[in-house]
Amino acid sequence: MNARQYRSLHYRNDPHLSEVLDKLDGSSIDMEFIQQEMRADLAGFTEKPPVYGLTTEQIPTQNGKSAHHQNGVSNWVNGNGHPPVTVDEDSDSDFILDTHLENLPHREPVDIEFKDLSLTVNLGFRKGDKEILHNVNGKFPGSQLIAIMGPSGAGKSTLLDALSGFKTTGVDGAILLNGRRRDLPTFRRMSCYITQDDRLNPLLTVMENMTIAAKLKLGPNVPYEEKATRIEGILLMLGLYNHCDTLAKRLSGGQKKRLSIALELLNNPTVMFLDEPTTGLDSHSCNKVIELLKKLATQGRTIICTIHQPTARLFEQFDQVYVLSSGNCMYQGATTKLVPFLQSVDLSCPMYHNPADYIIELACGEYGFDKCDTLKTATSNGSSWVWFSDNAKLYKAERLMKMHPIQRKTKQKSLNDTSFGNQMSCLMERGIIKIKRDTTLTHLRVIVNVLVAIMLGSLYVGAGNEGSRVLDNYNLLFAILIHHSMTTMMLTVLTFPTEMNLLLKEHFNRWYSLKAYFTSLTILDIPITVFSCFIFSAIIYVWTAQPLEWYRFFMFFAISLLIVLVGQGMGLMIGAWFDVVNGTFLAPVSTIPMMMFAGFGVTLRDLPDYLKWGSYVSYLRYGLEGFVGAIYGVGRETLECEEALYCHYKYPHKFLSEITMSGDMFWYDVIALSATAILLRIGAFITLKAKIKAVK
Numbered sequence: 001m002n003a004r005q006y007r008s009l010h011y012r013n014d015p016h017l018s019e020v021l022d023k024l025d026g027s028s029i030d031m032e033f034i035q036q037e038m039r040a041d042l043a044g045f046t047e048k049p050p051v052y053g054l055t056t057e058q059i060p061t062q063n064g065k066s067a068h069h070q071n072g073v074s075n076w077v078n079g080n081g082h083p084p085v086t087v088d089e090d091s092d093s094d095f096i097l098d099t100h101l102e103n104l105p106h107r108e109p110v111d112i113e114f115k116d117l118s119l120t121v122n123l124g125f126r127k128g129d130k131e132i133l134h135n136v137n138g139k140f141p142g143s144q145l146i147a148i149m150g151p152s153g154a155g156k157s158t159l160l161d162a163l164s165g166f167k168t169t170g171v172d173g174a175i176l177l178n179g180r181r182r183d184l185p186t187f188r189r190m191s192c193y194i195t196q197d198d199r200l201n202p203l204l205t206v207m208e209n210m211t212i213a214a215k216l217k218l219g220p221n222v223p224y225e226e227k228a229t230r231i232e233g234i235l236l237m238l239g240l241y242n243h244c245d246t247l248a249k250r251l252s253g254g255q256k257k258r259l260s261i262a263l264e265l266l267n268n269p270t271v272m273f274l275d276e277p278t279t280g281l282d283s284h285s286c287n288k289v290i291e292l293l294k295k296l297a298t299q300g301r302t303i304i305c306t307i308h309q310p311t312a313r314l315f316e317q318f319d320q321v322y323v324l325s326s327g328n329c330m331y332q333g334a335t336t337k338l339v340p341f342l343q344s345v346d347l348s349c350p351m352y353h354n355p356a357d358y359i360i361e362l363a364c365g366e367y368g369f370d371k372c373d374t375l376k377t378a379t380s381n382g383s384s385w386v387w388f389s390d391n392a393k394l395y396k397a398e399r400l401m402k403m404h405p406i407q408r409k410t411k412q413k414s415l416n417d418t419s420f421g422n423q424m425s426c427l428m429e430r431g432i433i434k435i436k437r438d439t440t441l442t443h444l445r446v447i448v449n450v451l452v453a454i455m456l457g458s459l460y461v462g463a464g465n466e467g468s469r470v471l472d473n474y475n476l477l478f479a480i481l482i483h484h485s486m487t488t489m490m491l492t493v494l495t496f497p498t499e500m501n502l503l504l505k506e507h508f509n510r511w512y513s514l515k516a517y518f519t520s521l522t523i524l525d526i527p528i529t530v531f532s533c534f535i536f537s538a539i540i541y542v543w544t545a546q547p548l549e550w551y552r553f554f555m556f557f558a559i560s561l562l563i564v565l566v567g568q569g570m571g572l573m574i575g576a577w578f579d580v581v582n583g584t585f586l587a588p589v590s591t592i593p594m595m596m597f598a599g600f601g602v603t604l605r606d607l608p609d610y611l612k613w614g615s616y617v618s619y620l621r622y623g624l625e626g627f628v629g630a631i632y633g634v635g636r637e638t639l640e641c642e643e644a645l646y647c648h649y650k651y652p653h654k655f656l657s658e659i660t661m662s663g664d665m666f667w668y669d670v671i672a673l674s675a676t677a678i679l680l681r682i683g684a685f686i687t688l689k690a691k692i693k694a695v696k
């Protein structure tokens with residue numbers, strides 16, 4: 001093997017070794033020499049001083065008011081009315097890591113410690129429980145960037161969920177913050193969780209995402225200028241300033257990840273949990289994201305992320321690593337001490353191996369499962385602190401508590417930083433932008449209503465006034481009923497699960513309460529529902545020659561609107577609990593009994609006694625009765641009979657008695673439909689609440 005081959009195999013990204021190998025390029029070299037170089041390299045690896053980070057003097061203070069940027073950014077001065085930030089248009093995604101980060105004030109460090117932590121999940125009815133984490137211990141010191149590593153299924157995400165409070169059910173053991181038992185509401189106020197999938201508002205630009213998040217998180221008490229400055233600073237630091245006007249859905253994977261981080265940085269959390277922040281990114285973006293996290297850690301934040309097999313270069317950026325295998329701790333300590341640790345347990349890292357790869361291989365059991373036991377014993381399942389970078393400097397809990405006291409239980413009930421009113425106004429603002437740009441929920445919905453109205457209108461043209469076509473018209477009314485209930489229900493079932501993921505993340509990160517979210521969702525939908533329903537009703541009503549009396553039209557429109565609201569409520573309930581696949585199956589299936597009992601195929605009179613109750617719970621029955629009442633009830637006059645010699649239903653009362661409807665039940669139907677719509681909304685809210693709880 002020659003040097004070039006060797007380099008391409010192993011240390012592609014290592015400039016030090018590359019330099020050595022360049023000198024030898026092309027020549028055939030002896031392995032002894034390479035081994036010597038590797039030893040030197042690994043020794044360097046273990047002793048390298050931190051490359052990044054600000055010195056204490058450089059750490060910005062909360063009162064700091066000026067910032068100066070290099071790397072193509074100039075003249076950025078804090079505050080309103082000052083020259084705008086100019087960014088080199090050519091520098092696309094490069095981070096501006098020497099930014100002074102003054103808008104993200106230095107945080108007091110928080111030490112996280114966990115003792116005998118176990119997490120058990122219920123596998124379902126009669127399937128018993130499964131323990132995922134087995135009494136693991138650990139300590140994540142403040143101001144450090146910590147990686148949780150391990151093979152797939154080792155329990156990394158589970159540990160992250162348990163520590164962040166994302167999961168609370170089945171969690172046992174102690175979680176301490178600066179030596180004091182964690183009070184979850186207090187902890188949640190100082191931490192954030194960034195999920196692996198980027199849950200962003202795709203229809204909002206980067207700047208809109210940031211602005212709404214700032215308003216939601218910082219509230220009206222923080223002046224506009226400060227919010228703007230903070231947003232600018234974060235966007236600059238994360239290299240997103242050039243993409244301010246790009247819709248989030250058009251960002252690249254790395255940019256989305258950075259936007260996810262940027263959004264959570266706005267309220268300056270002390271502890272950040274990130275689930276696989278590098279997944280799906282190229283090596284350049286990976287390095288940049290980790291560099292950024294490292295920088296944030298140096299400011300006093302505790303940053304904990306799960307990560308899959310990092311490269312040697314990425315690995316060395318972490319201060320500390322926590323390795324899991326099958327829910328047990330394999331190693332806990334400084335990244336720089338991993339190699340000596342492995343040596344100490346007679347599992348020396350082979351010469352050409354990335355230590356991160358090697359420990360994962362060990363954790364996978366590739367060298368025998370007895371090695372996992374050895375590692376678990378050597379670290380005392382995470383309770384040994386021998387391999388921390390500076391053991392002596394590990395803060396004593398009491399000292400830390402004195403220096404950085406963490407609030408005990410707070411009396412404040414709400415977890416959100418801002419008032420219900422502020423949350424509502426921000427969510428409404430965001431919703432209006434989304435409605436304007438949403439091709440499915442807005443544009444398509446209006447278009448579908450117009451198209452279906454045209455289709456049905458052309459099929460039943462003139463049927464409303466003609467005595468020989470009463471049955472046709474009755475069919476039309478039922479078709480309209482099904483259109484209104486199914487279209488909205490399916491649209492909601494198909495789109496809400498995506499929205500649900502965003503809700504789970506934002507709600508967990510305390511952006512807003514569920515009440516504010518649900519109220520804004522309900523209010524925002526009313527104008528578009530009324531508009532599309534009105535357009536549909538107007539087209540079909542006139543085209544099919546229904547009686548041209550205002551009150552009848554409004555009766556028809558009111559029933560249509562209520563049916564749409566009921567369909568939406570059903571869709572919300574199903575969409576809140578089930579995923580798209582199950583929801584798409586369940587929504588039509590749940591409509592079938594409603595159709596059975598609507599009195600359309602089988603009249604209400606002919607329903608067997610033991611099934612009569614069904615007609616009382618079927619909202620389609622009230623809808624059909626309401627429609628029939630609007631068109632043929634309220635003293636409708638004799639119908640025209642121009643298309644046939646004999647019109648059986650020329651007299652509307654004859655038709656009404658045949659279908660066993662009285663035609664004067666309109667208000668009764670309105671009340672029944674309104675009650676159903678309200679109950680379904682309440683049901684959807686409770687389902688959402690239960691879902692949020694179930695996720696925990």
Ligand SMILES: Nc1ncnc2c1ncn2[C@@H]1O[C@H](COP(=O)(O)OP(=O)(O)OP(=O)(O)O)[C@@H](O)[C@H]1O
Pocket residue numbers: 121122123130132150151152153154155156157158159306308
């Ligand atoms: N709710 C659950 N019910 C049953 N098993 C679960 C549940 N949640 C997690 N597990 C199991 O627990 C183990 C750990 O899962 P976890 O997602 O924490 O692994 P991970 O290390 O993050 O894996 P990956 O790197 O592949 O994401 C897995 O075997 C998983 O199947």
